[in-house]
Amino acid sequence: MMEPTVRLADKVALITGASSGIGRESAVLFAAEGARVVVADIVEEAGRAVVAEIESSGGSASFVLTDVARAADCEAMVRHAEETYGRLDVLFNNAGIMDPADDDAVATEEAVWDRTMAVNLKGVFFGCKYGIPALRRAGGGSIVNTASFVALLGAATPQLAYTASKGGVLAMTRELAVVHARENIRANALCPGPLRTELLMKFLDTEEKRERRLVHVPMGRFGEASEMARAALWLASDESSYVTGTTFTVDGGITAAYVTPS
Numbered sequence: 014m015m016e017p018t019v020r021l022a023d024k025v026a027l028i029t030g031a032s033s034g035i036g037r038e039s040a041v042l043f044a045a046e047g048a049r050v051v052v053a054d055i056v057e058e059a060g061r062a063v064v065a066e067i068e069s070s071g072g073s074a075s076f077v078l079t080d081v082a083r084a085a086d087c088e089a090m091v092r093h094a095e096e097t098y099g100r101l102d103v104l105f106n107n108a109g110i111m112d113p114a115d116d117d118a119v120a121t122e123e124a125v126w127d128r129t130m131a132v133n134l135k136g137v138f139f140g141c142k143y144g145i146p147a148l149r150r151a152g153g154g155s156i157v158n159t160a161s162f163v164a165l166l167g168a169a170t171p172q173l174a175y176t177a178s179k180g181g182v183l184a185m186t187r188e189l190a191v192v193h194a195r196e197n198i199r200a201n202a203l204c205p206g207p208l209r210t211e212l213l214m215k216f217l218d219t220e221e222k223r224e225r226r227l228v229h230v231p232m233g234r235f236g237e238a239s240e241m242a243r244a245a246l247w248l249a250s251d252e253s254s255y256v257t258g259t260t261f262t263v264d265g266g267i268t269a270a271y272v273t274p275s
């Protein structure tokens with residue numbers, strides 16, 4: 014019988030937005046696959062609970078309070094990873110917000126636009142700005158940036174700032190991949206479809222809005238954060254060693270569909 018593989022053995026992974034949703038599921042899964050995990054989030058109590066859960070299962074994790082929209086915080090989270098575990102191999106820039114007041118071009122307030130860009134786009138830039146030197150010191154590594162299917166398709170339920178921010182993440186990820194390819198640093202964008210997480214359910218806050226979104230999903234259901242975590246695990250691990258610059262879509266078929274079965 015083949016030995017079960019531990020896919021992130023000896024690796025140190027930093028995950029932003031790891032107190033909830035995709036980040037939380039990824040932290041737990043990455044730790045179960047042998048990684049030492051830095052849980053970085055703006056929400057402390059839930060983040061420390063993720064660390065406690067990992068430790069109670071025999072894994073290693075550490076929390077660092079981080080607002081990814083602040084350069085100093087991102088510098089500190091990377092320093093925390095290197096000081097705590099000696100290196101950084103995987104940088105999962107996953108933190109993101111979807112403001113309920115994010116709307117169409119006419120209705121969206123400038124402050125909503127600025128905050129969305131600061132977290133979703135500048136946060137990824139800051140993660141890379143401070144994380145890439147650490148990946149270099151480790152001899153290379155894997156960057157995974159969470160974008161969204163809305164960067165690939167227009168949605169009729171408007172969320173202009175969010176959509177634009179995720180388009181920026183996709184474009185930035187391609188350039189990161191090309192620029193750092195010879196340094197043994199890979200960069201890929203994870204494009205989740207609509208998920209049954211708090212983030213989306215708060216935005217699609219009526220049954221009608223949820224049904225409207227599901228009409229477009231061939232599988233006829235929302236995805237689960239754990240399904241994104243498994244995709245992120247593959248991108249983070251050496252199993253994807255020849256994969257860089259991709260838009261890795263995990264969306265129940267939504268971007269493949271013209272008309273969905275009813």
Ligand code: NAD
Binds near residue numbers: 056
């Ligand atoms: P979530 O709300 O469950 O988790 C997001 C996490 O990010 C939370 O723990 C939150 O505290 C943290 N966060 C928010 N602002 C932060 C900041 N400034 N600094 C640090 N941490 C911050 O949502 P999720 O669905 O797990 O979202 C994760 C990522 O997936 C986001 O980038 C989101 O845009 C993206 N995404 C989600 C969906 C979906 O349907 N839920 C679809 C496509 C993409």
